[in-house]
Amino acid sequence: MSYPSAPDPLAKRLGYAGLIPFVLLAGLLWIVQADLRPWLTIALTSYAALIATFLGGIHWGIAAQQSFGQRSFHLIWGITPSLIAWLALIMPAYAGLPLIAALLVACYLVDRNTYPAAGWSAWLPMRLKLTIVATLSCLIGAGAI
Secondary structure (H helix, E strand, C coil), X not given: CCCCCCCCHHHHHHHHHCCHHHHHXXXXXXXXXXXXXXXXXXXXXXXXXXXXXXXXXXXXXXXHHCCCCCHHHHHHHHHHHHHHHHHHHHCCHHHHHHHHHHHHHHHHHXXXXXXXXXXXXXXXXXXXXXXXXXXXXXXXXXXXC
């Protein structure tokens, strides 16, 4: 099984399109009527948790390519974002969204340290941009609650 060492144009477009719910929901939380905020809060928190879970799942793909070395680390880390995101979902959103923001940063930091060994260094500039926007969106959304 082989994965692209650098994001192709479609992957880039889809990655950046994935920011639309983050930015839209975080912005809407500041301008909608109070009775709509709970729904938007659930939408933002759930979407952010799903993305964090996806970021963990990528490490199972890395582990599938390895037969030694850090395979165990990738398998363990692969489930960690899902567990933390689940915890954030059952917390009040004013605490859960900042937790997911911190988790997104942690995912990037782990990826920055592990992607080079997997041959995925070229993905890191895009990952950084996506992480910054998603993290700020979670924090901006939390500020509106």
